[in-house]
Amino acid sequence: MEIVEPLAINIDLGDMPWNFMEKLRRASDKPKEGIQATIFRVPENIRRTNVDSFEPKMFSLGPYHHGKQLFQATDERIKLPCASNFFRGAMIGDLQRIVVQLKDWESDLRCAYSEQISMSSDEFVEMMLLDCAFMAEFLRERCESIKIIKMQEGGPRIEMEEYSWKWAAPSIINDMLVVENQFPLRPLLYLFEKCGWDDIINIGGTFYSLMQQIHRNLSPTWRFNLRVRSDPLIDSSSHLLHLFHSSLIIVEPRYRERRLHNTDLSSFPSAEMLQAMRIQFTNKINCESFLDITFDASKRSMEIPQFLINDDNISLLRNLIAFEQQCRGVGYYISTYVWFMDCLINTDRDVAVLRKHNIIVSRLRSDEEVAHIFNQLRRTDAPVVDFDNFYLAEVMINVKSHCRNRTNILCALWNFSWLKQNYFKNRWVTIGVTAAVFFNLLTLVQTVYAVLSYAKQ
Numbered sequence: 001m002e003i004v005e006p007l008a009i010n011i012d013l014g015d016m017p018w019n020f021m022e023k024l025r026r027a028s029d030k031p032k033e034g035i036q037a038t039i040f041r042v043p044e045n046i047r048r049t050n051v052d053s054f055e056p057k058m059f060s061l062g063p064y065h066h067g068k069q070l071f072q073a074t075d076e077r078i079k080l081p082c083a084s085n086f087f088r089g090a091m092i093g094d095l096q097r098i099v100v101q102l103k104d105w106e107s108d109l110r111c112a113y114s115e116q117i118s119m120s121s122d123e124f125v126e127m128m129l130l131d132c133a134f135m136a137e138f139l140r141e142r143c144e145s146i147k148i149i150k151m152q153e154g155g156p157r158i159e160m161e162e163y164s165w166k167w168a169a170p171s172i173i174n175d176m177l178v179v180e181n182q183f184p185l186r187p188l189l190y191l192f193e194k195c196g197w198d199d200i201i202n203i204g205g206t207f208y209s210l211m212q213q214i215h216r217n218l219s220p221t222w223r224f225n226l227r228v229r230s231d232p233l234i235d236s237s238s239h240l241l242h243l244f245h246s247s248l249i250i251v252e253p254r255y256r257e258r259r260l261h262n263t264d265l266s267s268f269p270s271a272e273m274l275q276a277m278r279i280q281f282t283n284k285i286n287c288e289s290f291l292d293i294t295f296d297a298s299k300r301s302m303e304i305p306q307f308l309i310n311d312d313n314i315s316l317l318r319n320l321i322a323f324e325q326q327c328r329g330v331g332y333y334i335s336t337y338v339w340f341m342d343c344l345i346n347t348d349r350d351v352a353v354l355r356k357h358n359i360i361v362s363r364l365r366s367d368e369e370v371a372h373i374f375n376q377l378r379r380t381d382a383p384v385v386d387f388d389n390f391y392l393a394e395v396m397i398n399v400k401s402h403c404r405n406r407t408n409i410l411c412a413l414w415n416f417s418w419l420k421q422n423y424f425k426n427r428w429v430t431i432g433v434t435a436a437v438f439f440n441l442l443t444l445v446q447t448v449y450a451v452l453s454y455a456k457q
Contacts, residue, residue, distance in 0.1 A: 037114040038238040039064075039182045040326040046318075049376065053315035054180060054322065058171040061131050062183040063117045063124070078168060083133035086140070090195060098194055102128055102187055112184045112238065114326070132188045135240075136195075138172060143206045173214060174312055179319040182239040189234070207234055211247045218313055219306040221285055221358070241323055242330070248289040248320075249333055260393035268343040268396060269403060271350040274302070277403060281357040291337050295395045297402050302395075304354070309370055310363035317377060325384060332385045339385055340392050342378035345371050 039062065042054045059079070060071045087095065102109070102125045109128060110117050117124060175181055192203055237243035275281065284292060284303035295302045307313070320334040345351055348367035354360040355367065362370050387393075 036108070036111045038242060038327050039112050039180075039184075040114040040322075041180060042322045043326075046322050046325070050315075050318060053318040054178060056175040056178050056181045058168065059134075059175045059181075061135070061176060061181045063113065063119060063127060064115075064180045066119075066127055079130060079134045082137040083130055086133045086137035086191070086195065094194065098191065099125060099129065101190060101194075105186065109184055109187070128183060128187055131183050132191050135176070135183075136188055136191045138169075139206050139210065140192075142169065143209060170312075173210075173217075174315070176240050177214070177244060177316055177319060179241055179322045182241055185234065185237060185239055185243070204234060207243065211244055214244055214316075215247070215289065217308070218290060218316075219308055219361075221283070221306050241319065242327070245320055245323060245330060245334070248291055249331065258389050258391065258393050260387045260390040260396060268400065270346045271344045271353040272347070274344075274399070274403075275353050279399070279402070281354065281359060283358040291333055291391070293337075293340065293392060293395055295398050295402075297398055300402070302399070304359045306358055306361060308361045308363070309373070314373055314377075321377070331389070331391075333391060335385050336391055338374070338377045340396070342374050343396075345374045347371055 041064065047054055056065055056071075058071070058074050060066050060068060060075075065071070103121070106121060106125060110124065119127065189203065233246055234243065237246050269277070271281065278300060280299070280301045282301055282303045284294070284305045287305045290305045290307050293302070293304050317334065317338065321338065324330055324332050324335050344354070348371050351360060351362070351367035351370045355362060360370065364370055364373070390396075
């Protein structure tokens with residue numbers, strides 16, 4: 001057998017293999033960069049579902065939207081005056097020490113971003129200094145304008161006095177919660193410390209007040225009562241959106257069961273069906289966040305905190321989901337909540353049930369639009385959830401177990417109740433359904449009679 005020599009292929013590879021190996025070596029020398037990243041671009045598959053939700057409207061914070069023409073006016077009218085107010089009375093030596101410190105942190109600050117930042121060192125540090133000074137002044141001035149008024153009945157009430165940029169506060173708060181519009185908290189806290197504001201105002205209290213305002217925007221009826229939310233929470237949060245996400249998380253002993261099968265989600269009854277099964281819905285007032293959902297089987301009561309449905313709050317949900325989907329170790333709490341609400345809401349009738357009990361307060365045009373929003377959040381934004389660590393697993397398992405334990409008579413009663421609710425409202429529909437049932441019964445009797453006659457023969 002003749003051995004065929006392989007064809008000689010003469011290709012000049014040049015330096016390509018060496019360059020490729022060098023690129024791999026550089027990547028392996030910096031393994032922590034990807035792990036440390038906590039500020040991400042929104043992936044295209046999520047962004048295209050609703051582009052406006054992931055774009056700041058009035059202010060750029062951080063490098064991703066820095067320098068856009070859209071924000072030049074607000075940079076000059078608001079950012080620079082705020083920074084000037086923050087540094088009033090500061091000496092040039094103080095500013096030099098701050099710049100030196102930011103230069104020293106520059107590598108770590110850049111690593112907080114998932115993309116390589118193409119700005120020069122001076123540009124990056126100047127941007128970080130301006131954004132942090134602007135935010136520090138906004139928080140300081142906002143905190144100094146807060147008045148706590150003791151009410152005759154109930155607890156204290158917080159009011160905001162007029163301050164320079166109060167008109168812009170809603171836009172500032174919305175933009176600071178956009179996932180791409182973040183900057184690390186470290187230099188912001190450093191500015192408070194070096195400029196002496198930590199001796200005048202309580203930094204933890206300042207952030208607590210801000211988080212409280214955002215929570216109140218989500219639901220005015222919550223009796224907001226965060227646990228100790230001071231230095232430990234701030235120190236463990238990498239940026240403002242992360243801090244708000246952390247303030248939502250509930251860690252309670254009652255959430256014992258965590259594992260859930262995917263089939264339990266697909267077959268979970270909707271709000272309309274649960275109501276027909278005599279399960280009551282209650283607006284949960286004394287809670288810490290909209291995630292705090294419970295089910296009491298003995299009372300057949302599901303308690304769900306109120307959620308205000310408007311464009312800003314839906315955008316916030318989208319950004320929280322995008323943050324969870326990309327940031328390691330923060331959990332999938334918001335994504336889990338959206339999955340659960342999508343199980344409850346299939347149609348506008350489910351929305352009507354939840355709205356009737358003040359669980360959903362809608363500022364949208366119709367219940368159909370609310371149902372579409374939740375279905376879209378779950379399906380088109382495609383949030384990944386961890387079914388082995390599903391914080392609402394126990395609620396869903398107990399609800400399904402309660403429904404399975406209903407007797408056949410109760411199931412029949414539920415079917416009649418559901419038919420009555422959906423089909424027997426109109427008398428002509430009632431007559432039509434009754435006639436159809438009557439003729440089907442006649443057909444069944446005729447069939448049985450024919451079978452019995454044949455058997456006798």
